[in-house]
Amino acid sequence: MSASKGIPASAPMVRAPAQRSIAGWQRAAIVLLGAAAALAPIWVLDSFPLFQLTMAIIYAVAVLGLNIVTGYSGQISLGHGAFFAVGAYATAILMAHFDWSFWATLPVAALVCAAIGFCIGFPALRLHGLYLALTTFALAVAVPQLLKHRALEGWTGGVQGLFLLKPDPPSWLPLSPDRWMYVVVLVIAALMYLLAWNLIRSRIGRALMATRDHPTAAEAMGMDIASLKTRAFAVSATITGVAGSLSAVAVEYVAPDSFTFFVSITLFVGMVAGGIASILGSLFGGLFVVFVPNIAEAISRSAPGVIYGVILILFLFVMPDGFAGLLRRLWARAFGPRG
Amino acid sequence: MALLEVRDVAVRFGGVTAVAGVSFDVEERQICGLIGPNGAGKTTLFNCINGIYRPNEGEIRFAGRPITALPRHRMAGLGIGRTFQNLALFRSMTVRDNVLAGAHALGRTGFLASALRLPAVRQEEAAMEDRARGLLALLDLEAVAETPVAALPFGTQKRVEMARALIGGPKLLLLDEPAGGLNHEEVDGLAGLLVDIRRQFDLSILLVEHHMNLVMRVSDKVVALDFGRKIADGTPEEVRSDPEVIRAYLGGGEHARAA
Numbered sequence: 001m002s003a004s005k006g007i008p009a010s011a012p013m014v015r016a017p018a019q020r021s022i023a024g025w026q027r028a029a030i031v032l033l034g035a036a037a038a039l040a041p042i043w044v045l046d047s048f049p050l051f052q053l054t055m056a057i058i059y060a061v062a063v064l065g066l067n068i069v070t071g072y073s074g075q076i077s078l079g080h081g082a083f084f085a086v087g088a089y090a091t092a093i094l095m096a097h098f099d100w101s102f103w104a105t106l107p108v109a110a111l112v113c114a115a116i117g118f119c120i121g122f123p124a125l126r127l128h129g130l131y132l133a134l135t136t137f138a139l140a141v142a143v144p145q146l147l148k149h150r151a152l153e154g155w156t157g158g159v160q161g162l163f164l165l166k167p168d169p170p171s172w173l174p175l176s177p178d179r180w181m182y183v184v185v186l187v188i189a190a191l192m193y194l195l196a197w198n199l200i201r202s203r204i205g206r207a208l209m210a211t212r213d214h215p216t217a218a219e220a221m222g223m224d225i226a227s228l229k230t231r232a233f234a235v236s237a238t239i240t241g242v243a244g245s246l247s248a249v250a251v252e253y254v255a256p257d258s259f260t261f262f263v264s265i266t267l268f269v270g271m272v273a274g275g276i277a278s279i280l281g282s283l284f285g286g287l288f289v290v291f292v293p294n295i296a297e298a299i300s301r302s303a304p305g306v307i308y309g310v311i312l313i314l315f316l317f318v319m320p321d322g323f324a325g326l327l328r329r330l331w332a333r334a335f336g337p338r339g
Numbered sequence: 340m341a342l343l344e345v346r347d348v349a350v351r352f353g354g355v356t357a358v359a360g361v362s363f364d365v366e367e368r369q370i371c372g373l374i375g376p377n378g379a380g381k382t383t384l385f386n387c388i389n390g391i392y393r394p395n396e397g398e399i400r401f402a403g404r405p406i407t408a409l410p411r412h413r414m415a416g417l418g419i420g421r422t423f424q425n426l427a428l429f430r431s432m433t434v435r436d437n438v439l440a441g442a443h444a445l446g447r448t449g450f451l452a453s454a455l456r457l458p459a460v461r462q463e464e465a466a467m468e469d470r471a472r473g474l475l476a477l478l479d480l481e482a483v484a485e486t487p488v489a490a491l492p493f494g495t496q497k498r499v500e501m502a503r504a505l506i507g508g509p510k511l512l513l514l515d516e517p518a519g520g521l522n523h524e525e526v527d528g529l530a531g532l533l534v535d536i537r538r539q540f541d542l543s544i545l546l547v548e549h550h551m552n553l554v555m556r557v558s559d560k561v562v563a564l565d566f567g568r569k570i571a572d573g574t575p576e577e578v579r580s581d582p583e584v585i586r587a588y589l590g591g592g593e594h595a596r597a598a
Binding site: 195209214216217221223225235 | 389391410411412413414415416420421423427428429430431432436439440441442443444446448449450453454455456460463464467503507
């Protein structure tokens with residue numbers, strides 16, 4: 001029995017909006033230009049601004065992870081700094097104590113975060129909205145204290161933390177470790193964004209948004225809410241954990257005080273400023289949380305927090321639905337409301 | 340064997356009996372109307388069939404298989420589709436994505452395959468897009484396919500719900516007051532649509548509806564409830580002229596209610 005039976009085969013094709021009908025060579029050209037623009041900072045920027053840009057991209061990956069669970073799956077997490085920390089420490093411990101190469105630690109960090117995220121997903125099924133936000137916030141508060149705990153000190157280095165080194169560039173590439181780090185971060189970030197983009201545009205992505213918008217109707221469409229939500233938590237934690245792992249080698253140092261609950265808040269700010277439930281917005285969110293505090297500090301050395309707050313308020317006032325919302329409105333104005 | 344068999348179903352909320360031992364069948368390709376005054380137990384019974392409530396007694400079988408103990412998200416995969424009394428669309432999504440979400444139970448690909456966009460995912464997506472195109476055309480939704488549903492008028496949103504329910508290829512379509520909030524002309528259109536859908540998609544429809552004119556026009560069979568009991572079951576003509584139905588609707592039998 002098929003539902004397509006009886007539907008006219010010649011049903012007129014609805015031509016998708018303009019961006020879907022781009023020709024293959026145009027798409028290739030856009031990708032190449034984008035890659036060139038993304039790699040340009042290696043040659044253009046000095047080492048400190050390049051480091052900042054590297055960190056901004058790492059935060060953009062972390063914000064992307066948060067956006068999967070909070071933006072798309074509708075489960076508020078104020079504790080994603082915990083996954084960021086776990087990813088960073090997984091890499092740091094394996095590199096500092098076991099001499100693993102960074103590349104070998106990355107999948108381990110991802111898997112550890114996936115497992116923890118999946119487990120957190122179960123209590124999250126029974127908690128909604130602000131209750132879930134507070135519970136995850138408790139996680140963010142607990143993690144730095146656990147990292148300092150005496151029982152784990154042998155592994156985590158306690159308050160002193162752990163030192164490690166950036167991965168070496170391959171010998172055939174004439175790049176300094178800083179520049180190579182930027183390339184590594186860029187490639188892994190691009191991969192994470194591609195995977196997230198595929199996921200969100202798929203049957204699973206639609207199911208995540210559907211369970212967020214109307215759980216009862218979603219169940220009637222055959223969606224298993226518990227399975228979707230726990231897996232969304234796992235995917236989200238994995239992506240944020242990968243960002244944490246990258247941050248450990250980019251900074252070459254991990255310590256509990258780098259992973260206070262403030263990281264969780266930073267990621268949340270990045271998500272809101274970039275755009276809730278927006279892939280592209282997450283990228284902007286990462287840039288926002290790294291560069292806007294710098295701007296604030298340039299304006300006032302004595303009270304950068306105040307300036308940061310003012311910028312944030314102005315920003316949300318002008319762009320209530322984040323940077324992605326602004327882009328969407330500009331796009332609609334330029335190409336008509338259905339673009 | 341009937342497609343849907345409802346057997347001695349009873350539902351109690353605390354001390355209140357909402358449905359008291361109701362039995363009826365819906366045959367394949369049959370349009371069955373479920374009527375009754377407010378509080379008769381129609382919606383409760385309806386929610387038992389789609390798994391939202393578990394009956395305290397009795398059994399419901401679909402295509403010969405007991406479904407009373409199954410989790411709610413399994414119903415769509417078995418071939419039971421539904422629409423909601425007050426719209427239950429995915430508000431932030433476009434019309435097309437709402438309709439595609441209705442095809443969820445037909446898909447098999449999971450998180451990993453989707454993130455990697457494996458060939459199986461592409462094939463599945465292409466097949467679903469095809470079905471969605473057909474339904475958007477059938478329900479006259481092509482012009483608004485890329486519009487977020489929340490921006491559309493009520494009548495259009497109801498058509499989106501219908502498309503979303505049909506794309507999964509249900510064998511039984513449960514419609515909860517589809518005429519609610521529609522104007523006279525739209526109700527006429529709906530009557531035609533229901534008959535069309537039954538023919539094109541080879542399915543049965545269970546219709547819970549207040550709009551008596553619509554029920555009597557499209558149904559092959561009508562089941563009437565009052566105070567949780569079945570009071571009549573037959574062709575629209577038989578049910579319309581049934582004395583107990585008339586009494587229930589016109590309120591002529593205060594003594595019957597007291598009993």
